[in-house]
Each structure stands twice: as C-alpha cells, then as structure tokens.
Amino acid sequence: MxxxxxxxxxxxxxxxxxxxxxxxxxxxxxxxxxxxxxxxxxxxxxxxxxxxxxxxxxxxxxxxxxxxxxxxxxxxxxxxxxxxxxxxxxxxxxxxxxxxxxxxxxxxxxxxxxxxxxxxxxxxxxxxxxxxxxxxxxxxxxxxxxxxxxxxxxxxxxxSGPMALFYNQKTFEKAGVEVPATWDEFVDAAKKIHAYDPNTYITSDNGDAGFTTSMIWQAGGHPFEVDGTDVTVNLADEGSAKFAEMWQQMIDDDLVAKVPGWSDEWFQSLGNGEIAALVTGAWMPANLESGAAPASGDWRVAPMPQWTEGANETAENGxxxxxxxxxxxxxxxxxxxxxxxxxxxxxxxxxxxxxxxxxxxxxxxxxxxxEESEYFGGQKINEVLSASATGVVEGWQYLPYQVYANSVFPDTGGQAYTGSTPLKDALGAWQESIVTYGNEQGFTVSE
Known part of the structure; x- marks a missing residue:
C-alpha cells in the first residue's frame, strides 16, 4: 500500500x-x-x-x-x-x-x-x-x-479521514498509562510516558499545518470564513486559542518528539514504540502496517481525545x-x-x-x-473509526488558497516548535502571512 x-x-x-x-x-x-x-x-x-x-x-x-x-x-x-x-x-x-x-x-x-x-x-x-x-x-x-x-x-x-487516537498499547502499559479520553488526560499521559523513558514521547509534531487546522477544527474553531472572494481570518478565535494553550504546554514541557513526519526516523520510532501515539486520520492503518511493521500487534485505536468528557466531537484530517x-x-x-x-x-x-x-x-x-485487524491485535478498528466519522464538527471552511497557506506554515506557525516563539504568536504570524497574500491575490481579506 x-x-x-x-x-x-x-x-x-x-x-x-x-x-x-x-x-x-x-x-x-x-x-x-x-x-x-x-x-x-x-x-x-x-x-x-x-x-x-x-x-x-x-x-x-x-x-x-x-x-x-x-x-x-x-x-x-x-x-x-x-x-x-x-x-x-x-x-x-x-x-x-x-x-x-x-x-x-x-x-x-x-x-x-x-x-x-x-x-x-x-x-x-x-x-x-x-x-x-x-x-x-x-x-x-x-x-x-x-x-x-x-x-x-x-x-x-x-x-475520508475522521480523526482518532492511534496508540501503542505495549508502550502505554509499560509506562502505566491509561488511554486518555480527554485532552487534559492526554497531557498527563504524555508526562508519564516521557518520565518513564526520556527517549519516548506520546506523539510527534514539528509543525504540521494540516494537524494544526484539524485540531482547531475539533476544538470548535472557525479561523477561516469564506463568502465568495470575501475572506475572514482569525487564528485567535476560541477554538484556536484553546488548542494553542494546550499544545503550548506540550511544547514547553518537551512532551512532543520533534521528528519530521513521514521520515525514516519517524517510522522507526513508531515501530519501536518511542513515538507511542498519533492523533490522525482514519487512513493511517495501512501506513502503520507498511511503515512500522515491527510493531504489528502492539497498536490499537481509540476515540480522539475530547475537550469535554463524554463528547464525540471530531474533525477530518486528509x-x-x-x-x-x-x-x-x-x-x-x-x-x-x-x-x-x-x-x-x-x-x-x-x-x-x-x-x-x-x-x-x-x-x-x-x-x-x-473486520478484525491483525496489525491492531485483532481489534475491530472500523467500529472506532466509523464512530469518529459521525462526530465530525460541522461548519469548517478552508481558505480558497489553503495550498499556499499550508506551504508557509513552517516559516510562521512552525516557529513555535523551535522554542523561539509561543504558539499563539506563531499562529498570529501565520495569520499575517495569510492575510497579506490573500489581499495581494485580489481577495478581500479581513481579520
């Protein structure tokens, strides 16, 4: 595959x-x-x-x-x-x-x-x-x-790519960590996993625009509003701020492996358990099977962590x-x-x-x-992934120039991962770039 x-x-x-x-x-x-x-x-x-x-x-x-x-x-x-x-x-x-x-x-x-x-x-x-x-x-x-x-x-x-929590059960058990149902529990689990082994992280992120927007989406954010050629950009809205505050804690406490996604190192870390989880789209199983084959039988799928306990609010990714x-x-x-x-x-x-x-x-x-997945220890993973599809928060919009916006994320929003800029400010820099470019291309972009 x-x-x-x-x-x-x-x-x-x-x-x-x-x-x-x-x-x-x-x-x-x-x-x-x-x-x-x-x-x-x-x-x-x-x-x-x-x-x-x-x-x-x-x-x-x-x-x-x-x-x-x-x-x-x-x-x-x-x-x-x-x-x-x-x-x-x-x-x-x-x-x-x-x-x-x-x-x-x-x-x-x-x-x-x-x-x-x-x-x-x-x-x-x-x-x-x-x-x-x-x-x-x-x-x-x-x-x-x-x-x-x-x-x-x-x-x-x-x-489709409704999001879920893919996690290495073997690593979680060794670290004595329960599967997190909320984002507060996710942060706590990240701390325990990293304390168990300094070389092991709950997840990775070195600045990915698609992950960032999907997380804001799940948090109820609407940073991009489009009506024809009229565009509004607000990467400081409630959902964006909620994600930035939580993820900043992950960055500050060194709880996120800054390994480039889809690199050989990334797949190796997924295969040996040093990256213990991913929050990503439902298309991920085939990629784990082919790229992290040594971990066959160790991985499982759980619902995406929630901002409110007991909710079923998800987003699409991919x-x-x-x-x-x-x-x-x-x-x-x-x-x-x-x-x-x-x-x-x-x-x-x-x-x-x-x-x-x-x-x-x-x-x-x-x-x-x-269907039972051998890679995921015989788990019926489609039950979890299909349930996620029913919970996708409605009303999300992409920019009419999202391809460009994503391409400049590493030089703006991604600077939060170098430690030089808080994520909130980095999202502000991304917004500035998005607004400037959109107006240059003939859109009417407001903030």
Whole structure:
C-alpha cells in the first residue's frame, strides 16, 4: 500500500505555481461542453455507451483496479491514468496545464483542503447539473461539506479521514498509562510516558499545518470564513486559542518528539514504540502496517481525545475527491466514471485495497465494522473509526488558497516548535502571512 500523506512544500514553489487564483477565473470556462442545464442520467448512460478517451490525473493506488473494472464494464471507454505527483506537485502541474490551456485532464484527484483553491478559480466543473446534489445522503457530512459550496458540487468524495487516537498499547502499559479520553488526560499521559523513558514521547509534531487546522477544527474553531472572494481570518478565535494553550504546554514541557513526519526516523520510532501515539486520520492503518511493521500487534485505536468528557466531537484530517475540470470536453463521460468510482461498484474495490470510506452505507455496514485487524491485535478498528466519522464538527471552511497557506506554515506557525516563539504568536504570524497574500491575490481579506 502506498503511503498517503500531505507533504510540506516551499512557499516559493506554491506562490509561483498556485498564485493569482482570482486572475485565473474563467480559464477553463470557454472550453468543452460545460452544461448550462441539467444533464440526465440517460445522457450519462449514453455517453458511457458511446465511449471515448478519458484522461485522469490521480495518485491514489486503488484507482488502478477501479479503472480496470470500469473499462471491462464499459468497453468503449479508454481511461488513461497519469500520476503527475502527489500533493503539491500534482497541484502545480494542474495549475500549469490550466494556465497553458493545454493538457488539462478530464478528471483530477483533489484533496479536500486544496479543492477551494481550484473551484473559486472556476477550474472545476459544478456537478450539480448532473444531479450530484442528490448524492448528499450517500456520504458522511465531513467529506460532503468539503466538496460543496451552497448548491454547487465540485467533486465526489473518494475517501475520508475522521480523526482518532492511534496508540501503542505495549508502550502505554509499560509506562502505566491509561488511554486518555480527554485532552487534559492526554497531557498527563504524555508526562508519564516521557518520565518513564526520556527517549519516548506520546506523539510527534514539528509543525504540521494540516494537524494544526484539524485540531482547531475539533476544538470548535472557525479561523477561516469564506463568502465568495470575501475572506475572514482569525487564528485567535476560541477554538484556536484553546488548542494553542494546550499544545503550548506540550511544547514547553518537551512532551512532543520533534521528528519530521513521514521520515525514516519517524517510522522507526513508531515501530519501536518511542513515538507511542498519533492523533490522525482514519487512513493511517495501512501506513502503520507498511511503515512500522515491527510493531504489528502492539497498536490499537481509540476515540480522539475530547475537550469535554463524554463528547464525540471530531474533525477530518486528509481525504480527497475526484473532480471534473471545467475545460473537459467530455463531462458526461467523466461524470459516469466519477459515479462508478466514488458512488458505485468502484467503492468496494477501493475499500478492499485499504481505503477508508466516505460512504455512509459502508461506514455502517456490519461486515465492514466486524473486520478484525491483525496489525491492531485483532481489534475491530472500523467500529472506532466509523464512530469518529459521525462526530465530525460541522461548519469548517478552508481558505480558497489553503495550498499556499499550508506551504508557509513552517516559516510562521512552525516557529513555535523551535522554542523561539509561543504558539499563539506563531499562529498570529501565520495569520499575517495569510492575510497579506490573500489581499495581494485580489481577495478581500479581513481579520
């Protein structure tokens, strides 16, 4: 299984390739057969029967099998899969193709945090004309909220990342630590684990924008509010402040391993128990199985620690959708592929390959919930992860230039992890950078 994660990128690369979001508006609006009115299911079926070529840009490995089965069912369709890079590399290539007006794929994978940057630039087709809005009840609220803007639908969810606590039971038991149910208990557990062994930490974080925003999300924060091109940024709101105060204590008391995520050292520490827990998305099990194999049987999954004892409030971390580009000349055919992959038979294929579903039917399926994981000591981990999906706090919004914002986090918010800047002030520096950039790109950004 290919490891899936968000990659840190340099601000310069993000700025050069993903800037000028507003000036790019309409770049694909004159291309293709963009539907001005509803396109019926019969029209989509006819397009699938007639066939044609589709270019799909994606890095998700389970899609290869989906394409194979899709082409077998619709033999007149030829799907060309291209992996132009993961994360930011993918978005740079896509923006370059859109700007050039050449080589743009019909279908593109879009992580939820990145989708607004392309939808506001009118680079993605609104799928509501195809009746995509009728699929709302198919998906869990978090992913559905990430692909919609009012009545507009800019993609169909492919997977989801409701957050949970992944922990090394062996290390916890050696340190005499109970599984924390609240964040206060998490801090106490962190102290006990580090006291048990100075080389062992409850978790790691060297400044990750995705983790930070997900934690603020769970804490009830709404630091980004977007209404068209009007943006409000407040990284000192109640949820942001609540997270910053708690996590500052973790930093001050040296309770967080400052090991770069997804590095060899990180996986080694996960495998030998020196990093004893992660609070992350439901897509993590396959990554632990492949990257921290020596710890097989030691790890377990528990609900995400809560700010209020007994609550079930979670957030999303990661996950992606498939979208149709506005410049595609084969939108009906492309929508047929999206429906198959993300709402039809392709879903089961991807789940068999290790994906965590965004589809409610699968999240509540008894067979799925009853699956026992050998890596997690025979635990039925899907029961915990599916319960997390039902608790995702509603109302979260990403910036319409979140890709850029995340890229500059290491030089702003990330400075809290060097010990030179309190996290509260570091978030303020991140806010300043976000506001300045947004106004330079033509948004109206207020604080």
């Amino acid at each position: 290919t490891i899936r994660h968000h990659r840190a990128v340099g601000a310069l690369a993000a700025a050069s390739a993903l800037a000028l979001t507003l000036t790019a508006c309409g770049s694909g609006s004159d291309g293709g057969d963009a539907p001005a009115e509803e396109v019926s299911a019969e029209d989509v079926a006819a397009a699938l029967e007639e066939g044609g070529d589709l270019l799909v840009w994606a890095w998700e490995p389970t899609l290869d099998k989906v394409v194979e089965e899709f082409e077998a069912e619709y033999p007149n369709v030829n799907v060309e899969m291209a992996n132009v890079g993961t994360g930011n590399d993918h978005y740079v290539a896509l923006q370059n193709a859109i700007s050039a007006g050449s080589g743009v794929p019909d279908v593109t994978q879009m992580e939820y945090y990145a989708l607004p940057q392309f939808s506001i630039g009118e680079s993605l087709a609104d799928l509501s004309a195809f009746g995509a809005g009728d699929l709302e009840s198919t998906y869990s609220p978090g992913p559905w909220g990430a692909v919609t803007d009012g009545d507009a639908v800019y993609g169909l969810p492919m997977d 996950g992606s959708a498939l979208s149709i580009t506005e410049s595609s000349e084969k939108k009906a055919l492309a929508y047929g592929f999206l429906e198959y992959a993300n709402a039809g038979d392709g879903v089961a294929t991807r789940l068999a390959g290790g994906n965590f579903p965004a589809t409610l039917a699968d999240l509540t399926d008894e067979k799925f919930l009853a």
